Amino acid sequence: MLVSPSLLSANFANLSSDIEKINQSEADYLHLDVMDGVFVPNISFGFPVIEAVSEICKKPLDVHLMIVEPQKWIERLKDCGAEIMNVHLEACLHLDRTVNAIHEAGMKAGVTLNPATPVSLLEDIIEQLDLVLLMSVNPGFGGQKFIQNTIKKVKELRNLIEKTNSKALIEVDGGVNENTGKLLAEAGADILVAGNYVFKSENILERIHILKMIS
Numbered sequence: 169m170l171v172s173p174s175l176l177s178a179n180f181a182n183l184s185s186d187i188e189k190i191n192q193s194e195a196d197y198l199h200l201d202v203m204d205g206v207f208v209p210n211i212s213f214g215f216p217v218i219e220a221v222s223e224i225c226k227k228p229l230d231v232h233l234m235i236v237e238p239q240k241w242i243e244r245l246k247d248c249g250a251e252i253m254n255v256h257l258e259a260c261l262h263l264d265r266t267v268n269a270i271h272e273a274g275m276k277a278g279v280t281l282n283p284a285t286p287v288s289l290l291e292d293i294i295e296q297l298d299l300v301l302l303m304s305v306n307p308g309f310g311g312q313k314f315i316q317n318t319i320k321k322v323k324e325l326r327n328l329i330e331k332t333n334s335k336a337l338i339e340v341d342g343g344v345n346e347n348t349g350k351l352l353a354e355a356g357a358d359i360l361v362a363g364n365y366v367f368k369s370e371n372i373l374e375r376i377h378i379l380k381m382i383s
């Protein structure tokens with residue numbers, strides 16, 4: 169299993185210590201949650217923080233933009249050192265244009281779906297995507313309860329990816345732990361995002377290892 173710990177649950181007063189642990193861990197990415205207080209009812213952090221994290225983090229940055237008009241920030245995010253730019257389908261009026269612009273900027277393009285957004289809306293874009301991020305909680309906060317309907321959506325997305333020969337990876341975000349992680353793996357998920365499960369633990373490296381071992 170690929171693992172992308174979410175920095176949202178880290179200690180913001182001592183980010184460098186938590187990032188050092190991520191560097192030493194088996195994590196495959198570092199997940200960064202940007203919130204604008206408009207698309208979601210919360211504000212997290214923005215580009216100066218991503219830039220600072222990028223300077224010390226050895227893992228590729230998997231950036232999840234919970235913001236309106238994400239297309240305005242493609243170049244800015246590229247300059248911050250992001251590897252993957254995830255935009256919400258619900259925030260993009262011209263999704264095809266935005267995905268093309270992300271690729272032109274040299275990043276991998278991910279499209280994120282809220283829990284109530286059906287997988288079928290990806291039919292006409294799936295072949296162009298590097299990743300689909302399925303939200304298994306309503307975005308905006310860490311530490312929420314996993315929405316079980318996500319399992320069905322992962323299976324539907326796996327079928328769509330196989331049918332279209334898309335190379336897109338399936339990433340799931342929200343309420344992930346060793347139990348929900350197993351169900352997601354069985355359903356066909358490739359990447360697990362985990363905030364609370366990893367950073368609110370005494371042993372960050374062990375929690376990442378447990379998720380990593382899920383097959």
Ligand code: DX5
Pocket residue numbers: 174175176177199201232305306307308309310311312341342343344361362363364365
């Ligand atoms: C929620 C964020 C998540 C969050 C997950 O809006 O997108 O990445 O950090 O946190 P947990 O794993 O605690 O549910």
Ligand code: ZN
Pocket residue numbers: 174199200201232341361
């Ligand atoms: Zn996220």
